[in-house]
Amino acid sequence: xxxxxxxxxxxxxxxxxxxxxxxxxxxxxxxxxxxxxxxxxxxxxxxxxxxxxxxxxxxxxxxxxxxxxxxxxxxxxxxxxxxxxxxxxxxxxxxxxxxxxxxxxxxxxxxxxxxxxxxxxxxxxxxxxxxxxxxxxxxxxxxxxxxxxxxxxxxxxxxxxxxxxxxxxxxxxxxxxxxxxxxxxxxxxxxxxxxxxxxxxxxxxxxxxxxxxxxxxxxxxxxxxxxxxxxxxxxxxxxxxxxxxxxxxxxxxxxxxxxxxxxxxxxxxxxxxxxxxxxxxxxxxxxxxxxxxxxxxxxxxxxxxxxxxxxxxxxxxxxxxxxxxxxxxxxxxxxxxxxxxxxxxxxxxxxxxxxxxxxxxxxxxxxxxxxxxxxxxxxxxxxxxxxxxxxxxx
Amino acid sequence: xxxxxxxxxxxxxxxxxxxxxxxxxxxxxxxxxxxxxxxxxxxxxxxxxxxxxxxxxxxxxxxxxxxxxxxxxxxxxxxxxxxxxxxxxxxxxxxxxxxxxxxxxxxxxxxxxxxxxxxxxxxxxxxxxxxxxxxxxxxxxxxxxxxxxxxxxxxxxxxxxxxxxxxxxxxxxxxxxxxxxxxxxxxxxxxxxxxxxxxxxxxxxxxxxxxxxxxxxxxxxxxxxxxxxxxxxxxxxxxxxxxxxxxxxxxxxxxxxxxxxxxxxxxxxxxxxxxxxxxxxxxxxxxxxxxxxxxxxxxxxxxxxxxxxxxxxxxxxxxxxxxxxxxxxxxxxxxxxxxxxxxxxxxxxxxxxxxxxxxxxxxxxxxxxxxxxxxxxxxxxxxxxxxxxxxxxxxxxxxxxxxxxxxxxxxxxxxxxxxxxxxxxxxxxxxxxxxxxxxxxxxxxxxxxxxxxxxxxxxxxxxxxxxxxxxxxxxxxxxxxxxxxxxxxxxxxxxxxxxxxxxxxxxxxxxxxxxxxxxxxxxxxxxxxxxxxxxxxxxxxxxxxxxxxxxxxxxxxxxxxxxxxxxxxxxxxxxxxxxxxxxxxxxxxxxxxxxx
Numbered sequence: 010x011x012x013x014x015x016x017x018x019x020x021x022x023x024x025x026x027x028x029x030x031x032x033x034x035x036x037x038x039x040x041x042x043x044x045x046x047x048x049x050x051x052x053x054x055x056x057x058x059x060x061x062x063x064x065x066x067x068x069x070x071x072x073x074x075x076x077x078x079x080x081x082x083x084x085x086x087x088x089x090x091x092x093x094x095x096x097x098x099x100x101x102x103x104x105x106x107x108x109x110x111x112x113x114x115x116x117x118x119x120x121x122x123x124x125x126x127x128x129x130x131x132x133x134x135x136x137x138x139x140x141x142x143x144x145x146x147x148x149x150x151x152x153x154x155x156x157x158x159x160x161x162x163x164x165x166x167x168x169x170x171x172x173x174x175x176x177x178x179x180x181x182x183x184x185x186x187x188x189x190x191x192x193x194x195x196x197x198x199x200x201x202x203x204x205x206x207x208x209x210x211x212x213x214x215x216x217x218x219x220x221x222x223x224x225x226x227x228x229x230x231x232x233x234x235x236x237x238x239x240x241x242x243x244x245x246x247x248x249x250x251x252x253x254x255x256x257x258x259x260x261x262x263x264x265x266x267x268x269x270x271x272x273x274x275x276x277x278x279x280x281x282x283x284x285x286x287x288x289x290x291x292x293x294x295x296x297x298x299x300x301x302x303x304x305x306x307x308x309x310x311x312x313x314x315x316x317x318x319x320x321x322x323x324x325x326x327x328x329x330x331x332x333x334x335x336x337x338x339x340x341x342x343x344x345x346x347x348x349x350x351x352x353x354x355x356x357x358x359x360x361x362x363x364x365x366x367x368x369x370x371x372x373x374x375x376x377x378x379x380x381x382x383x384x385x386x387x388x389x390x391x392x393x394x395x396x397x398x399x400x401x402x403x
Numbered sequence: 404x405x406x407x408x409x410x411x412x413x414x415x416x417x418x419x420x421x422x423x424x425x426x427x428x429x430x431x432x433x434x435x436x437x438x439x440x441x442x443x444x445x446x447x448x449x450x451x452x453x454x455x456x457x458x459x460x461x462x463x464x465x466x467x468x469x470x471x472x473x474x475x476x477x478x479x480x481x482x483x484x485x486x487x488x489x490x491x492x493x494x495x496x497x498x499x500x501x502x503x504x505x506x507x508x509x510x511x512x513x514x515x516x517x518x519x520x521x522x523x524x525x526x527x528x529x530x531x532x533x534x535x536x537x538x539x540x541x542x543x544x545x546x547x548x549x550x551x552x553x554x555x556x557x558x559x560x561x562x563x564x565x566x567x568x569x570x571x572x573x574x575x576x577x578x579x580x581x582x583x584x585x586x587x588x589x590x591x592x593x594x595x596x597x598x599x600x601x602x603x604x605x606x607x608x609x610x611x612x613x614x615x616x617x618x619x620x621x622x623x624x625x626x627x628x629x630x631x632x633x634x635x636x637x638x639x640x641x642x643x644x645x646x647x648x649x650x651x652x653x654x655x656x657x658x659x660x661x662x663x664x665x666x667x668x669x670x671x672x673x674x675x676x677x678x679x680x681x682x683x684x685x686x687x688x689x690x691x692x693x694x695x696x697x698x699x700x701x702x703x704x705x706x707x708x709x710x711x712x713x714x715x716x717x718x719x720x721x722x723x724x725x726x727x728x729x730x731x732x733x734x735x736x737x738x739x740x741x742x743x744x745x746x747x748x749x750x751x752x753x754x755x756x757x758x759x760x761x762x763x764x765x766x767x768x769x770x771x772x773x774x775x776x777x778x779x780x781x782x783x784x785x786x787x788x789x790x791x792x793x794x795x796x797x798x799x800x801x802x803x804x805x806x807x808x809x810x811x812x813x814x815x816x817x818x819x820x821x822x823x824x825x826x827x828x829x830x831x832x833x834x835x836x837x838x839x840x841x842x843x844x845x846x847x848x849x850x851x852x853x854x855x856x857x858x859x860x861x862x863x864x865x866x867x868x869x870x871x872x873x874x875x876x877x878x879x880x881x882x883x884x885x886x887x888x889x890x891x892x893x894x895x896x897x898x899x900x901x902x903x904x905x906x907x908x909x910x911x912x913x914x915x916x917x918x919x920x921x922x923x924x925x926x927x928x929x930x931x932x933x934x935x936x937x938x939x940x941x942x943x944x945x946x947x948x949x950x951x952x953x954x955x956x957x958x959x960x961x962x963x964x965x966x967x968x969x970x971x972x973x974x975x976x977x978x979x980x981x982x983x984x985x986x987x988x989x990x991x992x993x994x995x996x997x998x999x
Binding site for chain 1: 448450453469471491496529535575
């Protein structure tokens with residue numbers, strides 16, 4: 010059953026080589042196409058959770074014709090159970106700044122922004138210091154590039170890339186209709202590359218060591234390493250860089266407390282995996298031939314037998330009902346219906362079959378919502394209700 | 404990018420221009436896709452999700468309104484997946500909506516109700532959310548009632564208020580389950596910068612935004628034997644009313660409307676067009692007087708350009724947004740208020756009536772007129788000049804309530820006096836109409852000759868363009884207007900407050916040299932007013948405009964100064980334009996207002 014990739018710890022992201030000046034100088038002297046090819050052959054996929062091939066994203070933006078383009082680092086780390094980007098920005102900020110600038114060189118952008126989660130205001134002073142130093146160096150080597158921090162205001166939805174643009178433009182943080190996509194019509198309507206903090210940090214590794222070092226890690230379709238934010242019922246919560254493709258059974262073996270009942274992979278918008286499916290579940294992007302592959306932004310929440318899965322779901326749904334931007338019907342009303350629905354079943358106001366109706370509704374939300382938020386509510390809802398149906402009823 | 408691409412919709416091949424939305428392609432192919440947040444006047448929101456369709460090879464559905472066609476796309480609009488999803492979405496909207504249809508003002512003309520009926524939402528058992536929300540109904544405005552319990556968050560009103568009107572009285576606030584359409588600091592509509600234009604009402608798919616109706620008050624007045632109830636009808640009503648009563652858009656129903664009003668029991672049925680003609684005499688004279696004061700007397704206290712003052716939505720807009728320009732407004736009251744002031748003076752006197760016993764009702768294509776009639780300064784007759792303002796829609800309701808078979812009515816004429824009008828009065832209902840009417844009269848007054856346009860049709864000021872410009876060079880004027888010889892009279896016309904804002908900002912920046920500007924709050928002018936039949940669209944407004952101009956062309960008299968009743972009222976009552984009586988009854992002043 011299990012493909013049994015042993016947990017392999019990696020140390021790239023937080024390794025502080027202190028050579029960002031060299032990496033920047035070296036990279037901006039390489040032709041953009043070469044850098045794009047390097048990224049494409051590394052098979053790096055977006056680490057925010059959606060897993061879009063990073064090289065392709067840069068390539069499309071580089072081909073857009075526009076005098077003004079932007080690079081945006083998405084540091085609106087809001088997924089419950091995720092706390093890796095905060096660490097990257099505080100421990101290795103120059104890697105991220107360098108990667109933003111290299112992306113600017115590749116696509117032809119002169120400005121970069123870091124959209125920083127509102128609650129991370131305490132990172133701002135140090136980060137600004139780093140930016141000043143970074144910009145000073147850019148000037149020294151005659152490389153025109155500037156980076157600014159844009160503070161978010163606390164809405165989860167603003168981590169969605171187009172809602173993030175709206176927020177930066179001073180509007181309500183509501184996701185846009187897609188197409189057009191950011192690479193052609195992003196911030197201020199200009200071609201924009203928007204990458205997660207961790208994704209940018211990985212591009213640094215790739216430009217520093219070459220794509221092969223990265224590609225050699227992980228498994229087919231899920232190359233490289235990834236930071237995992239481990240929390241919940243575990244004796245060793247924290248941030249760990251691991252190779253992709255590991256089996257969840259191995260993960261639990263390492264991080265569980267010998268009583269792990271389920272693991273929520275990917276935060277509130279991810280999937281709950283019950284114990285009986287640990288062995289067949291792998292952590293990585295879809296496309297593996299054996300077992301189930303679960304992509305993730307890195308949030309791994311472990312629950313032991315003391316936890317009520319009804320309470321867990323209730324908590325997630327409260328979060329979604331509150332954090333939906335409220336513009337589209339399936340997400341705004343759907344979240345409220347799911348939340349009130351499971352409570353009604355628990356109270357006995359609705360019978361157990363009502364859960365099936367809610368599962369169908371979640372499916373509709375998945376295929377009709379405007380953005381990833383509404384589309385992914387069904388992930389946790391369906392996986393929890395299907396696997397822990399009794400806990401929802403009794 | 405003008406090249407054609409092919410897609411299929413339900414297997415049928417459709418050739419469309421690059422960039423066409425799936426919704427427009429479907430319409431072209433004769434396939435109907437339901438919509439709610441979509442409106443032809445507004446930008447695409449794509450937030451109700453009712454228009455979802457299936458695309459071959461994609462798990463997720465796409466919104467037809469927001470998704471552009473791509474070559475080879477296979478669209479399916481009627482699969483099980485699509486139907487079930489749409490049904491879910493309608494069910495969800497209904498759980499959040501106060502679906503007490505029988506007690507709703509919009510019962511029978513509600514897009515959500517229509518969809519619920521089409522999709523037969525019979526055994527809905529999702530939890531009704533309305534009791535859990537603290538919904539409020541705002542009835543403080545004299546024009547607009549806002550009932551949050553009926554709102555489906557489609558944001559059509561928000562887009563209307565922002566895109567068409569640049570007013571932004573209505574915006575979205577809060578997020579998730581608390582998301583709502585609201586005002587600045589959630590104040591009442593009467594306290595915020597709202598122009599009462601009613602465009603939000605015209606664009607609302609449900610009963611969340613409706614006019615404050617005065618139907619029962621008018622019925623009471625009609626049945627009160629001690630009251631003499633007069634009614635005036637605005638120019639644009641006659642080209643809109645038919646739509647509510649079984650006619651296609653663009654039908655002129657002037658004669659039937661007069662018959663219906665008589666059957667309803669009004670004691671006299673008169674025409675706002677009469678005071679529209681009167682407005683032209685007063686306003687035209689005012690313009691020429693201002694020109695003289697500026698050009699000859701070099702009087703720096705007199706402001707140009709002069710702006711029209713017929714549209715109460717525009718008046719409230721400029722009072723809030725550009726209070727420093729109030730001196731540029733013509734001091735003329737709107738035709739409705741001129742009429743109101745004259746009914747309880749001139750008319751009462753000629754008919755030997757006690758003004759106290761007169762109830763003055765007006766039928767308007769407008770909700771801002773309700774606010775206007777309610778202004779404290781509009782009591783120049785010694786009484787409230789206009790007692791009740793009904794929209795075109797409210798009149799249609801009364802006609803239905805009275806059991807009148809409108810289609811079968813014979814045409815009747817307005818009563819005399821104050822029932823005679825010219826084509827110039829009629830075109831007040833369309834954007835550019837006041838300008839055209841004013842030019843027809845002013846040019847002739849100054850030169851003794853008709854305006855140099857074929858058949859009196861001043862086409863440069865007509866049409867749907869948001870801002871129009873025209874200029875007429877005055878040559879060989881009559882002796883008393885010699886100072887205008889060679890002057891090129893520069894005019895502009897703006898309709899929709901977003902366009903008004905553009906013109907005002909240009910004036911503020913000193914970029915223009917207009918003498919005279921017509922401003923109308925609503926797109927298309929009064930014919931697209933906030934009190935006109937719902938739905939509205941560019942096509943419908945174009946048909947109403949065509950009807951207005953046809954009415955004008957069919958009139959024996961087409962210049963305001965030819966109106967025999969206007970000539971008579973000056974001879975018998977008013978004396979001369981801008982005279983003392985006119986000044987007292989027909990002119991007004993404006994109130995600077997704050998932006999919050």
